[in-house]
Amino acid sequence: FLGLKLGHDNGWKKKGLKVPPGEMGWPLLGETIAFRRTHPCTSLGQYMEEHVQKYGKIYRSHIFGNPTIISADAELNRFVLMNDNRLFEPSFPKSVADILGKTSMLVLTGEMHRYMKSLSVNFMGIARLRNNFLGDSDKYTKLNLNTWKEGVVFPAKEEACKITFNLMVKNILSMRPGEPETERLRFLYMAFMKGVISLPLNFPGTAYRKAIQSRATILKTIERLMKERIEQKEAGTDKIGEGDLLGFVLEQSNLDAEQFGDLLLGLLFGGHETSSTAITMVLYFLHDSPKAVEHLREEHLEIVRKKKARGETGPLTWEDYKQMDFSQCVVSETLRLGNIIKFVHRKAVTDVQFKGYDIPSGWSVIPIFAAAHLDPNVYENPQKFDPWRWQSISSSTARIDNYMPFGQGLRNCAGLELAKMEIAVFLHHLVLNFDWELAEPDHPFAYAFPEFEKGLPIKVRRISLVN
Numbered sequence: 001f002l003g004l005k006l007g008h009d010n011g012w013k014k015k016g017l018k019v020p021p022g023e024m025g026w027p028l029l030g031e032t033i034a035f036r037r038t039h040p041c042t043s044l045g046q047y048m049e050e051h052v053q054k055y056g057k058i059y060r061s062h063i064f065g066n067p068t069i070i071s072a073d074a075e076l077n078r079f080v081l082m083n084d085n086r087l088f089e090p091s092f093p094k095s096v097a098d099i100l101g102k103t104s105m106l107v108l109t110g111e112m113h114r115y116m117k118s119l120s121v122n123f124m125g126i127a128r129l130r131n132n133f134l135g136d137s138d139k140y141t142k143l144n145l146n147t148w149k150e151g152v153v154f155p156a157k158e159e160a161c162k163i164t165f166n167l168m169v170k171n172i173l174s175m176r177p178g179e180p181e182t183e184r185l186r187f188l189y190m191a192f193m194k195g196v197i198s199l200p201l202n203f204p205g206t207a208y209r210k211a212i213q214s215r216a217t218i219l220k221t222i223e224r225l226m227k228e229r230i231e232q233k234e235a236g237t238d239k240i241g242e243g244d245l246l247g248f249v250l251e252q253s254n255l256d257a258e259q260f261g262d263l264l265l266g267l268l269f270g271g272h273e274t275s276s277t278a279i280t281m282v283l284y285f286l287h288d289s290p291k292a293v294e295h296l297r298e299e300h301l302e303i304v305r306k307k308k309a310r311g312e313t314g315p316l317t318w319e320d321y322k323q324m325d326f327s328q329c330v331v332s333e334t335l336r337l338g339n340i341i342k343f344v345h346r347k348a349v350t351d352v353q354f355k356g357y358d359i360p361s362g363w364s365v366i367p368i369f370a371a372a373h374l375d376p377n378v379y380e381n382p383q384k385f386d387p388w389r390w391q392s393i394s395s396s397t398a399r400i401d402n403y404m405p406f407g408q409g410l411r412n413c414a415g416l417e418l419a420k421m422e423i424a425v426f427l428h429h430l431v432l433n434f435d436w437e438l439a440e441p442d443h444p445f446a447y448a449f450p451e452f453e454k455g456l457p458i459k460v461r462r463i464s465l466v467n
């Protein structure tokens with residue numbers, strides 16, 4: 001995404017606008033390299049820290065080829081998100097937008113965005129979470145955890161990816177784990193994903209070129225599956241109905257294959273890497289917090305005891321899920337300290353004023369959510385993984401702009417309830433069945449997404465708390 005403009009646009013000076021202080025860096029690159037320099041997810045990194053100290057929480061820069069306002073100011077961050085589609089819109093580089101697709105929810109604006117969003121939100125609404133996603137989440141988590149072998153070192157991130165991918169493709173396309181078609185789609189999706197976050201070099205062999213090819217193959221598969229489903233409907237042999245996103249979309253909308261493909265890729269892109277990273281982070285943070293593991297065990301044992309008393313032997317139910325209060329504190333704390341989406345990209349569509357500064361039309365704006373999450377004036381001892389803080393959080397700390405792991409407003413996360421549920425279900429089976437240790441030191445670092453350099457290698461020991 002490196003900007004290749006030869007100089008910096010100084011039109012704002014001529015217009016007499018008062019843009020925030022800052023520096024525009026090198027003519028070609030601006031400060032892109034420093035901004036992208038990796039650092040632990042539990043910190044803002046040297047670049048941000050130095051700039052905030054020098055210029056304050058709102059400063060200007062030149063990143064990814066555009067003059068940019070970078071905001072570590074929680075109020076500005078909220079203002080930007082609450083004015084999405086009015087004063088601001090998403091600003092993906094063209095190369096990323098091309099791969100995501102022209103009808104991807106992530107790049108759409110206006111009515112079409114609203115429409116695609118409402119399809120997704122309805123698809124992942126409470127009724128469906130309760131009746132479909134919860135049971136599947138329970139099943140696929142158990143299925144995966146049953147493959148964990150005692151004493152063998154394995155990368156936790158890979159297993160978390162399998163759980164979240166299987167859950168998504170089962171609910172989107174009724175594909176089952178391990179089947180050849182599922183594995184083929186997983187392979188194609190991985191290539192797609194790598195290309196979205198790579199440099200946009202469209203030459204044979206590059207990650208970007210492979211992603212374009214994978215996207216085309218995925219769209220062909222979708223077209224075939226759609227055709228088959230329509231034929232089954234017409235022949236009266238369709239058993240799935242609205243049981244998956246494909247059936248739901250065929251009933252409730254008239255999206256064509258490409259639009260459905262963009263929806264599928266948007267949901268996978270938005271929901272797979274994020275929630276699998278969150279599951280991996282839970283293992284990472286809890287490893288150093290045995291007291292939290294103990295507290296979780298009490299909570300989940302109590303759920304099992306109550307289930308038994310009711311004579312229930314089946315998978316987790318909605319009533320069980322609703323009792324996972326401390327688990328939700330662990331989820332909130334993991335998302336605060338782990339900063340899975342550290343920032344988002346927006347562009348001002350008109351000149352905007354905020355706190356005495358001007359944000360010129362066309363400039364990028366990067367709200368840094370992580371800034372409030374790690375602010376000692378908001379969270380006491382912010383570097384500490386402390387799930388209990390969420391049991392007695394003060395109303396000023398809980399202010400919406402101080403906690404935005406899922407964004408805010410029109411473009412907030414379509415899968416936030418699903419994500420919280422996936423992590424809580426994982427916690428249930430994890431703490432009741434395993435002790436784990438980190439086989440080698442590994443830490444989450446902020447790249448495009450947080451990454452554990454070694455995929456978080458762990459070693460597990462089975463325990464049997466439930467008899």
Ligand code: HEM
Binds near residue numbers: 106405410412416419
């Ligand atoms: C811990 C896990 C997750 C985190 C931290 C997360 C975070 C976010 C954030 C911050 C945004 C806002 C992006 C923006 O403002 O530009 C977002 C949007 C979105 N997320 Fe999530 N997400 C998670 C899980 C999921 C899941 C499980 C799904 C779906 C299966 C999902 C689907 C989406 C979609 C479709 C959008 C775009 C919404 C729109 O453009 O209106 N996310 N997510």
